[in-house]
Amino acid sequence: MLARALGGDIPRSGDSDRTDALAVLADFRADWFACLTSRPAELFELTDAVLCADGPVKTLVGLALAPEHRRGHGALYDGLNHGRLNIARLRMTLAALPLPRAIDGRLVLAVDVSPWLRPDAATAPRRSFCHTYGRGKDKHVMIPGWPYSIVAALESGRTSWTALLDALRLEPGADVIAVTAVQLRQVVERLVKAGQWQDGDLPILIVADAGYDLHRLAFLLADLPIELLGRLRSDRVMRRPTPPRVYDPYGGRPPRHGTEFVFGRPDTWGEPDQETATATSRYGTAIAMAWDQLHPRLTRRAAWIGHEMELPLIEGTVIRLTVECLPGGADPKPVWLWWSGTGGDAADVDRLWQAFLRRFDLEHTFRLFKQTLGWTAPKIRDPEAADRWTWLILAVHTQLRLARSLATDLRRPWEKPAPPERLTPARVRRGFRNLRAKT
Known part of the structure; x- marks a missing residue:
C-alpha cells in the first residue's frame, strides 16, 4: 500500500488525479487500521467520528452519538484507555506519504511545542509546567500539563496546511534540546529511508521559533543533511x-x-x-x-x-x-x-x-487541533491514553490533508466561495462524510 502512496510501479492506466488521490487516502486508512494492534475497531470508528462529527468536538463522549461510531460510549473509553497502536509503523507511514516541498524542491520542516494544559488534574501523573502567554503584555504563565513536541513539513505560500510527521510528549525535567535533537534525527532518518531525501538533494531546512538553543541543535545534528x-x-x-x-613579541x-x-x-x-x-x-x-x-x-x-x-x-x-x-x-x-x-x-x-x-502555519494546525478537532477536550488522566488520543488526532489531520483535492466546498451562507486548492482543513472536514464511503 505504501508503494502506491509513493507513486510506485503499480499500473493504473487511464486513472485521473482524483482517482489517484482517492487511492492514496484509502491506502492510508488501511495502514492506519493496521497500526491499531488492540481495540482496532473502536479506535478506527472513533477516528471516523472525529472526522465526520458536525461542528467542533467539545466532549469525548459526544462522539459516541456520531453515526460513524456504531458502538456505545463504553467502547469509546475502552478503546482509548486500553487500546494499543504501533507508533513506529505509523511514523514510517507518515514519512512515506507525499509531502509538500519548497519552490526549490527541498523539504522544509517545522518543530514546535504545544501544551495540553491540565491545571485541575491533580492526580494525573507526569505533568510538566508548560509555558503559556497571559492576557497582559509580555505576561508569561506556567501551567501544569502535558507538552507535546510536534514536527511537520511546511508548504510554500500562505496556507493553513501542514504535513504532520511526529509527536512526542516531553517528560517532566527532560532536556528539551536533547530530546528534540533525537526526535529530529529520527524524523530525518525516516525521511531518508522512505526516499524523500537522496544524495545530491538540497539539505532539509528545519525552522524553529525562539526558545530553542539553535547552536546546540546545530552541534548535535551536524552529521545530518x-x-x-x-x-x-x-x-x-x-x-x-x-x-x-x-606576530606578538610578548607571546600569549x-x-x-x-x-x-x-x-x-x-x-x-x-x-x-x-x-x-x-x-x-x-x-x-x-x-x-x-x-x-x-x-x-x-x-x-x-x-x-x-x-x-x-x-x-x-x-x-x-x-x-x-x-x-x-x-x-x-x-x-x-x-x-x-x-x-x-x-x-x-x-x-x-x-x-x-x-x-x-x-507560523504550524500555529494554525495547533489551533485546528484544539478548537475544531478537540485535541485537549477530553479529561484524560493517563498520559499513555493522551498519547493514543494525540496520534489519533494526527491520523485525522493526515486524512483531511489527503482528502484536500477531493472535498467539496460545503460553505456556510456567510462564507465566501473558495477554490479547491484554498480550502481550509475545517472546510474539508465538513465534506469528509461524503468521501468516507468511497475510501
Whole structure:
C-alpha cells in the first residue's frame, strides 16, 4: 500500500488525479487500521467520528452519538484507555506519504511545542509546567500539563496546511534540546529511508521559533543533511571570526573570538554581507540584512556544563528582518534570525526569511487541533491514553490533508466561495462524510 502512496510501479492506466488521490487516502486508512494492534475497531470508528462529527468536538463522549461510531460510549473509553497502536509503523507511514516541498524542491520542516494544559488534574501523573502567554503584555504563565513536541513539513505560500510527521510528549525535567535533537534525527532518518531525501538533494531546512538553543541543535545534528533556521532574542551578542594572527613579541595565547556583534548596538554591526529589499502585499517592503560567519561565545554552564572537550565554534549567518507595517496596524519590530549555513547570497537570504514566516502555519494546525478537532477536550488522566488520543488526532489531520483535492466546498451562507486548492482543513472536514464511503 505504501508503494502506491509513493507513486510506485503499480499500473493504473487511464486513472485521473482524483482517482489517484482517492487511492492514496484509502491506502492510508488501511495502514492506519493496521497500526491499531488492540481495540482496532473502536479506535478506527472513533477516528471516523472525529472526522465526520458536525461542528467542533467539545466532549469525548459526544462522539459516541456520531453515526460513524456504531458502538456505545463504553467502547469509546475502552478503546482509548486500553487500546494499543504501533507508533513506529505509523511514523514510517507518515514519512512515506507525499509531502509538500519548497519552490526549490527541498523539504522544509517545522518543530514546535504545544501544551495540553491540565491545571485541575491533580492526580494525573507526569505533568510538566508548560509555558503559556497571559492576557497582559509580555505576561508569561506556567501551567501544569502535558507538552507535546510536534514536527511537520511546511508548504510554500500562505496556507493553513501542514504535513504532520511526529509527536512526542516531553517528560517532566527532560532536556528539551536533547530530546528534540533525537526526535529530529529520527524524523530525518525516516525521511531518508522512505526516499524523500537522496544524495545530491538540497539539505532539509528545519525552522524553529525562539526558545530553542539553535547552536546546540546545530552541534548535535551536524552529521545530518540539514540546515537550521530560527529566531533569536533581540538582546543576543555574537562574535566575529578570529582575526588573522599577527606576530606578538610578548607571546600569549591567541584569541579564539573576534569582535562583538551586539544586536542592540548598531555601531557594532558594520556593513552587512548581503542586503535585500522585497515588496510584499501584507508587510510593505521587507528589508533583510545578513552578516556571515558569526558565532556565540559558549561558556561551560547550563547545557555545556558536561562538555569535556574544547567548546566548539558554531558559525552561522545572522539575518535582521524589518518590515514597513504589520496587519492590524501594530508597530513592527525587527526580527533576528540565525541560519546554520554560511556563504549565502542574496537569494538565500530572501528564501530563508520567507521560509521562517511559513513556520507560523504550524500555529494554525495547533489551533485546528484544539478548537475544531478537540485535541485537549477530553479529561484524560493517563498520559499513555493522551498519547493514543494525540496520534489519533494526527491520523485525522493526515486524512483531511489527503482528502484536500477531493472535498467539496460545503460553505456556510456567510462564507465566501473558495477554490479547491484554498480550502481550509475545517472546510474539508465538513465534506469528509461524503468521501468516507468511497475510501
